[in-house]
Amino acid sequence: MDEHLPEPIRAVEHELTALLRRGRAVSWEIAREVHPNLEPNTYGLLLWLRRSGSIRLTELAARLGVGKGTLSRQINALEVLGLVHRDPDPSDRRAAQISMTDEGQRRFDVARAARLGEFLRALDGWPERDVEEFARLLGRFNDSWQ
Structure with missing residues (x-):
């Protein structure tokens, strides 16, 4: 089957596999930090929470493309670690708003700064237009999976 695929598609698969492998390794490191x-x-999950400030579990599950049960278990674990908290949703008392604790934000920001530093080093020397185009194409690719 592989020999029937166009070379650019095989190249995309190869590069994405390498990127995902690296991404998993980096995620392990950052998570531990x-x-x-x-x-x-x-x-x-923490990145979405950091960007959104406060969000309902159902909305977060939809954005992340995971089930509410899976996400709820992850949120519970993050609550136990003191990184996130749930507050009653003022518009619907049956629902909860999830947000990061101050400590969760502080820890996340420190770890994220290290990751962004890695991106800066990897993209050092790239023309700004190339970085912008790379971000645009990655966004387009990610949007096509939804």
Whole structure:
């Protein structure tokens, strides 16, 4: 089957595989920097929480593309670690708003700064237009998976 695929598609698969492998390794490192007991797959969850400030569990699950049960278990674990908290949603008392604690934000920001430093080093010397185009194309690619 592989020999019937166009070379650019095979190249994309190869490069994405390398990127994802590296990304998993970096996520393990950053997760451990945020908290020694943090699961590596929660970095993306924390990034969404950091960007949104406060968000309902159902909305966060939809944005992350995960089930509410899975997300609820992850949120529970983050609550136990003191990184996030739930507050009653003022518009619907049955629902909760999830946000990061001050300590969670502080730990996340320190760990994220290290990750962004890695990006800066990796993209050092790239023309700004190339970085902008790279970000645009990655966004387009990610949007096509939704």
